[in-house]
Amino acid sequence: MDLEAxxxxxxxxxxxxxxxxxxxVGFVFGSFLQGALRNPGAAxxxxxxxxxxxxxxxxxxxxxxxxxxxxxYAV
Amino acid sequence: MAxxxxxxxxxxxxxxxxxxxxxxxxxxxxTNSALWMLIVLGTIVLFMAGGLKRELxxxxxxxxxxxxxxxxxxIAVTSIGEEGRKYIPWIFTVFVFILFANYWSMVxxxxxxxxxxxxxxxxxxxxVMAVISFSIVLIVGFWKHGFHFFSLFVPHGTPxxxxxxxxxxxxxxxxxxxxSLALRLFVAMIAGHILLEVFGSFVxxxxxSGTPMGYAVTVVSIVFMAFVNAxxxxxxxxxxxxxxxxxxxxxxxxxxxx
Numbered sequence: 001m002d003l004e005a006x007x008x009x010x011x012x013x014x015x016x017x018x019x020x021x022x023x024x025v026g027f028v029f030g031s032f033l034q035g036a037l038r039n040p041g042a043a044x045x046x047x048x049x050x051x052x053x054x055x056x057x058x059x060x061x062x063x064x065x066x067x068x069x070x071x072x073y074a075v
Numbered sequence: 076m077a078x079x080x081x082x083x084x085x086x087x088x089x090x091x092x093x094x095x096x097x098x099x100x101x102x103x104x105x106t107n108s109a110l111w112m113l114i115v116l117g118t119i120v121l122f123m124a125g126g127l128k129r130e131l132x133x134x135x136x137x138x139x140x141x142x143x144x145x146x147x148x149x150i151a152v153t154s155i156g157e158e159g160r161k162y163i164p165w166i167f168t169v170f171v172f173i174l175f176a177n178y179w180s181m182v183x184x185x186x187x188x189x190x191x192x193x194x195x196x197x198x199x200x201x202x203v204m205a206v207i208s209f210s211i212v213l214i215v216g217f218w219k220h221g222f223h224f225f226s227l228f229v230p231h232g233t234p235x236x237x238x239x240x241x242x243x244x245x246x247x248x249x250x251x252x253x254x255s256l257a258l259r260l261f262v263a264m265i266a267g268h269i270l271l272e273v274f275g276s277f278v279x280x281x282x283x284s285g286t287p288m289g290y291a292v293t294v295v296s297i298v299f300m301a302f303v304n305a306x307x308x309x310x311x312x313x314x315x316x317x318x319x320x321x322x323x324x325x326x327x328x329x330x331x332x333x
Contacts, residue, residue, distance in 0.1 A: 048320055055317040059255055062262040
């Protein structure tokens with residue numbers, strides 16, 4: 001297998017991480033909605049924490065994307 | 076494979092000199108990045124100037140500016156407390172600059188032949204902002220607590236045998252903060268704009284092919300691009316909010332320790 005083919009396969013494998021992170025982001029917002037619908041009064045005060053959780057989950061997906069881009073363009 | 080594809084999604088992030096080489100007698104070059112930063116700055120100045128009239132009965136513009144300021148002071152006060160008010164200038168600066176830069180990059184000026192440059196898609200820009208945020212954290216921490224600041228690495232109630240491991244983990248998670256702050260913003264902007272570029276080129280090459288299949292691809296791509304644009308507008312706001320919020324939280328850590 002030459003380097004070009006290996007790069008494309010590697011970038012595709014790295015892109016799996018983006019999909020997994022999307023599950024994480026969905027879980028964050030889904031859990032927030034579950035809690036928020038049980039106690040709507042407390043929901044607004046927790047939005048900061050919602051976005052912290054979102055940012056943490058999203059960061060890992062973005063790192064996977066960055067790895068894919070590095071493999072494709074920088075290696 | 077690479078030979079027939081003409082899409083170059085990374086081209087939009089290249090930094091070019093505008094108006095020739097270096098400025099007279101200096102090694103500095105006026106680039107498209109600098110130009111768009113000036114445009115962003117000009118927009119911010121215009122926006123803020125419209126809201127500083129101190130009218131007794133505020134107009135719409137005044138209300139827009141005031142609610143933006145109140146939103147930021149809300150972030151600072153809820154996450155740091157009353158002493159967070161002195162950090163509002165920096166948090167506000169970061170939030171407004173990122174927000175305006177992100178939204179300028181979404182303006183479809185390509186239609187009239189201009190090429191909007193995404194200021195926040197460069198690691199140097201986001202990195203400098205993250206480093207300033209992190210410097211504030213360090214300076215405030217050491218200024219207020221001296222060497223007691225290192226107790227940040229030891230959470231309350233840690234069992235003695237676990238101490239070396241916990242300290243190492245806390246240390247790494249603390250040191251990684253500026254990188255994650257800068258990386259999140261710049262990669263999110265790059266990813267979104269690559270997606271837009273790729274689907275935009277699908278539209279163009281679908282029309283250029285002139286076949287029924289090509290037109291079908293064009294229609295699907297345009298519908299999809301509308302959704303991606305909507306998501307991107309949301310992401311632009313969220314990234315600015317997250318950057319400001321995390322800056323406030325990190326400052327809170329150094330202001331109050333654990």
